[in-house]
Structures are given as structure tokens and as C-alpha cells.
Amino acid sequence: MNHPLACGRGAARTASPLRKDCTEIELIWLEKRLEHWIRFGRIASERIVSRKTRIVAFRPDAVVAFVRWSANDFGTVHSRIDILRAVRPGEAYTTAPFVRPGGELLLSIQGWPKVHKVLETIDSIEAEGLDPCDVAPEHWRHVHNRLSAGEPARAYTVERHQAWLKRKVLGQ
Numbered sequence: 001m002n003h004p005l006a007c008g009r010g011a012a013r014t015a016s017p018l019r020k021d022c023t024e025i026e027l028i029w030l031e032k033r034l035e036h037w038i039r040f041g042r043i044a045s046e047r048i049v050s051r052k053t054r055i056v057a058f059r060p061d062a063v064v065a066f067v068r069w070s071a072n073d074f075g076t077v078h079s080r081i082d083i084l085r086a087v088r089p090g091e092a093y094t095t096a097p098f099v100r101p102g103g104e105l106l107l108s109i110q111g112w113p114k115v116h117k118v119l120e121t122i123d124s125i126e127a128e129g130l131d132p133c134d135v136a137p138e139h140w141r142h143v144h145n146r147l148s149a150g151e152p153a154r155a156y157t158v159e160r161h162q163a164w165l166k167r168k169v170l171g172q
Contacts, residue, residue, distance in 0.1 A: 063135070064103075
């Protein structure tokens with residue numbers, strides 16, 4: 001039985017109002033040609049469309065890293081990572097391919113060398129014992145801006161995270 005608050009198949013059959021609240025991302029895998037995957041994010045539900053396609057849903061305010069990669073016979077053609085926050089109904093959002101309806105774009109980087117640096121940044125955050133889903137949104141914007149300018153980004157440490165959590169509590 002599906003959870004009554006799920007965004008998935010059960011919600012679709014019953015036309016649950018929460019379904020409209022979820023942000024959906026289409027994941028595709030065509031071996032050695034096209035890959036879309038989630039690097040991090042708390043998936044609320046998943047719907048398998050075919051052997052090569054599935055759709056995952058995220059609740060409002062969830063932060064997710066969505067990676068897209070494609071290649072041809074000569075190598076990688078395109079690589080991109082977007083880190084976005086799933087929006088609430090009525091909030092403004094940025095559209096992104098394969099993301100419905102869209103999200104608040106915190107980071108958007110193209111090109112394998114820069115995408116690789118973002119993946120290393122995510123790895124270093126996890127090495128600190130932190131979940132990238134919980135990182136301050138400002139840090140993802142900082143990483144985006146620094147990499148876009150060809151500069152290294154500041155490390156996200158436990159101390160920075162504690163400061164973010166305190167600011168978050170004060171803002172509520």
C-alpha cells in the first residue's frame with residue numbers, strides 16, 4: 001500500500017492534491033549514449049516508465065543534484081549538473097529539461113571538467129559527514145559562481161553548516 005502522502009503511482013491513481021506539489025525528474029539510461037541520474041536528493045516516489053526510463057518525484061523544498069551526460073561514437077558530447085530546490089505551489093521557478101515543473105536553480109554547471117569539480121565538492125561535503133541535501137543554498141550558489149569564473153570554491157565545513165543551521169532557526 002502507498003503512503004497517503006506519497007507523490008507516486010498511488011497518488012496518480014487517486015489524483016491526490018499532493019501530486020501537484022511534487023517536482024518530477026525524468027531519468028534516462030541508454031548505455032554509452034545518454035544518462036540522467038540523481039547524485040543526491042531524497043526521493044519521495046519513483047515510477048518506472050520503461051526499462052530505460054523512470055520518473056522520480058521530490059517534495060517541496062527538497063534539494064536535488066541532477067546530472068545529465070550524453071556521448072556519441074567519438075566521446076562525451078555534453079555533461080551538466082543542476083542543483084535545484086523543489087518549489088512549493090505558487091512559487092517562481094526556473095524551467096529545466098526533464099524537470100517538471102522546474103525548480104529554484106542553485107547551481108547549473110556545464111562541461112565535464114567543471115561538472116567533475118562539482119562532484120568532487122559533493123564528495124568532500126559527504127566526507128565531512130554532512131548530507132549534501134542539507135547544505136546551505138548559498139553554498140551551492142557560491143560554488144556555481146566560483147566555478148563559472150574559473151576560481152576554486154570555499155570548502156563547506158561542519159562549522160559553516162552549524163552556522164547555517166543557526167541562521168535557519170533565526171529566520172523561522
